[in-house]
Amino acid sequence: MEEVAPQVLGRLEELGPAVSLDLNISVEAYFDTLTTLIDRFCNKKQLTCIYISVTVPASTIKAALGSLEIATDRLRFVDCISFATMECAPSDDAQTVFVESPAMLEYIVLKVEYLFRKGKGERFMVILDSVNSLAAHNEVRMLYEFMQVLMASVKSRGAYPVLLSIGEQMKPEVHEMLQLVCDQIITLK
Amino acid sequence: MAASPGTKLCTGMECIDRLVGGGLPVGGMVSVCGPCGSGKTFLAMEYLLRGALAGQRGVYISTVHSPEKLLASMPRLDRAEGDPFKDGRLAIKHIDDMGSGEREDGKITRPEASAIVEDIAEAIDGSKAQRLVLDATNPLMLEMQDWVARAFLVSLSKLLFKAKCTGLLITEGDDMQGLEQTMADGIIRLGTAVRRGDNYRVLEVVKMAGVAHSRAKYVMDMTSEGILVTPMLRGL
Numbered sequence: 001m002e003e004v005a006p007q008v009l010g011r012l013e014e015l016g017p018a019v020s021l022d023l024n025i026s027v028e029a030y031f032d033t034l035t036t037l038i039d040r041f042c043n044k045k046q047l048t049c050i051y052i053s054v055t056v057p058a059s060t061i062k063a064a065l066g067s068l069e070i071a072t073d074r075l076r077f078v079d080c081i082s083f084a085t086m087e088c089a090p091s092d093d094a095q096t097v098f099v100e101s102p103a104m105l106e107y108i109v110l111k112v113e114y115l116f117r118k119g120k121g122e123r124f125m126v127i128l129d130s131v132n133s134l135a136a137h138n139e140v141r142m143l144y145e146f147m148q149v150l151m152a153s154v155k156s157r158g159a160y161p162v163l164l165s166i167g168e169q170m171k172p173e174v175h176e177m178l179q180l181v182c183d184q185i186i187t188l189k
Numbered sequence: 190m191a192a193s194p195g196t197k198l199c200t201g202m203e204c205i206d207r208l209v210g211g212g213l214p215v216g217g218m219v220s221v222c223g224p225c226g227s228g229k230t231f232l233a234m235e236y237l238l239r240g241a242l243a244g245q246r247g248v249y250i251s252t253v254h255s256p257e258k259l260l261a262s263m264p265r266l267d268r269a270e271g272d273p274f275k276d277g278r279l280a281i282k283h284i285d286d287m288g289s290g291e292r293e294d295g296k297i298t299r300p301e302a303s304a305i306v307e308d309i310a311e312a313i314d315g316s317k318a319q320r321l322v323l324d325a326t327n328p329l330m331l332e333m334q335d336w337v338a339r340a341f342l343v344s345l346s347k348l349l350f351k352a353k354c355t356g357l358l359i360t361e362g363d364d365m366q367g368l369e370q371t372m373a374d375g376i377i378r379l380g381t382a383v384r385r386g387d388n389y390r391v392l393e394v395v396k397m398a399g400v401a402h403s404r405a406k407y408v409m410d411m412t413s414e415g416i417l418v419t420p421m422l423r424g425l
Contacts, residue, residue, distance in 0.1 A: 104387050106408035109419045117414040118267065142424035149419065 004032040005040060007188055012041055012162075015184060017123075018155040022131070022163040022182040029188055030166070034061070037127060037162060039070045047160070048122040050076050050115050052108060054133040057082045058096045076119070078111040080104075081133075102137040105146040109153060116157055124159035126150075131165040135174045143174070147181040197400075198319070198355045201239030202232075204418040205377070208394050208403040213375060216350035217398065218342075220369045222360040223379030228390055229359045231411045232379070233322040234264050236357055239415070240320040241273035242266075247320035248312045249281045252328045256281040267413045280316050284329060287312075297332045302341040306348060313352050321349065324359035326369050335368070342372045365395070374398040382406065382421065392418055 008023065015021060025033050042049040053061060058077035065072050077096040084101055097114065099107045112126060128134070128150075135143060154161040165178065167187060178185060197212035206212050213219055223229050237247040251259055259281055260274060273279040287308035291301045313321060323329075323345075330338050349356045358369050363380065370376050375397040382389045392409045394402045407418035 101387055103385055104389070105422055106389065106419050107410060110408065110410040110412075110417045113417050113419070114410070114412045114414055117417075139424055142422055145422045145424055149422070 004029050004188055005036040007186070008033060008036045009040060011184070011186055012160065017158050017160045019183045020151045020155065020161040020163070020181065022165055022178050022185040024165050024167045024170075024185060024187040026168065026188070027166055030164075031064070033164065033188065034129075035065070035068065035070060037125070038065060038072075038075065039068075041160075042074060042125050043071055046074070046123070047125045048074050048076060048115075048119050050078065050112055050124055050126045050159075052078045052080065052112070052126070052128045054080045054102050054128070054137075055130050057085070057087055059087070059093070062095075076115045078108055078115070080108060102134055105134075105138060105142065109146070109149055112150065113153060116153075116159075124154075124157060126154045126159050126161050128161075128163045131163050131174060131178060132169050135171065140171075140173045140177055144177045144181065147177065151181055199243075200236055201243055202235055202415060204392065204407070204409065204416045205236075208392075208407070208418075209375070209397045210400040210402060213355050214398055214400075215355055216353045217374035218346045218349050218356050218358060218372070219375040219377065219397075220358050220360055220367075220373035221377045221379065222362065222365070222367075222370065224363055224381065225361065227379035227381060228392075228409060228411055228416065229361075229379055230324055231264055232377075232416055233324050233357050233359055235266065235415050237279050237320055237322060238264070238266055238269060238273065241278040242269060244278075245319040246277075246316045247279045247322070248309075248316060248318045249279065249322045249324065250284055250287070250309065250312070251281065251324055252284040253325060256283060264411070265413060266415055277316070280312065280318075282312055292332070295332070296334055297329075297337060297341075299337050299340060302333060302337050303344065306341060306344040309345065310348050310352070313348070313354050318352075318354055321354050321356040322359065323356065325361050326358050326367075327361045330368065338368050339372070342368055346372060346374075379409070382408075389421070391421060392416075 058079040080099040080102040083098050097111045196215040198215045199212040240247045288301050288305040360369050376395040378393050378395050382391045390409045392407045406421040408421050409418045
């Protein structure tokens with residue numbers, strides 16, 4: 001497997017903000033991709049990163065990044081999974097807002113909008129982790145409409161929209177939907 | 190001088206201004222209705238707080254909770270400066286302190302209804318208020334016979350228009366057949382939608398006089414940045 005970081009960084013630099021990018025990755029490349037996006041891109045460029053976590057609770061991601069001594073102060077989470085697993089503690093973490101269920105797509109849009117407003121004047125990257133997890137909770141037609149609304153909102157703010165998808169687990173109809181809503185799909189090898 | 194037809198009050202709440210083409214009719218009487226927990230009082234408070242931020246004074250008249258209790262549960266908006274209730278930009282009054290309290294067979298009489306409107310006029314004039322909230326109308330209407338309630342609402346509507354003060358009448362319940370809705374210049378309905386077992390707070394503009402407004406259902410969220418809305422997805 002080629003190293004992930006140069007591929008991701010190179011493509012982000014080339015495309016710039018307001019271009020929706022799907023990173024089609026393997027399970028093995030998942031964590032490398034995350035650290036590249038958060039540490040080597042967002043932190044380096046001083047971007048606020050809005051991280052929509054559907055696969056893993058925000059606290060787990062934050063702890064994993066912390067163990068690698070990656071700064072997380074620019075991270076803001078929209079945690080869509082902790083409520084469903086009864087693991088959320090809203091008062092403990094000012095960096096995290098919660099959505100009660102990954103099926104409540106409108107609230108994901110609203111929480112992202114809320115974080116944009118809270119960070120008035122900041123520059124953003126928005127990461128959706130992951131399309132596969134969201135597809136497990138939603139019908140593709142609904143997901144398509146949601147993606148269109150979310151991408152329009154993120155692009156209008158001049159932010160970097162990045163979707164993560166795991167190629168080997170993806171249904172064909174989800175892949176078709178991604179082709180419609182993303183400006184670029186990159187398969188990391 | 191009375192409000193001119195067609196002029197709008199930009200509320201400063203994007204959730205409202207965007208959906209009604211820029212703002213509410215100046216001097217209009219707008220009904221905000223919905224069941225318990227749908228966000229009516231939050232919306233009303235934000236309406237007044239946004240006005241205060243824009244230098245517009247406002248009056249909140251409660252028919253239910255005491256001013257002390259309301260102040261204790263007041264929503265806090267990001268970037269709000271000072272306390273508009275302390276520095277006089279906003280005032281809270283209780284309906285029991287208006288009129289004489291006189292009742293006939295447990296009902297508010299016509300003269301008493303007029304006295305309440307006069308006291309509301311005094312509250313508006315006294316603070317030069319451009320925004321008014323009456324929260325909620327139900328307890329007041331329950332104490333009035335229909336013809337008295339109608340006269341009360343007509344007088345209130347005239348007063349608001351003359352004073353160029355834009356009022357929100359908060360009404361508890363889903364019923365759209367109330368006198369408040371019939372006589373209002375606009376209706377904003379809040380409620381709950383259920384999809385696959387999940388509850389969504391929703392907002393829709395049912396009517397707004399003189400403007401081409403959105404008729405869609407919007408999912409709403411109450412945040413420290415105010416009420417945020419996004420169109421409800423249909424998945425078509």
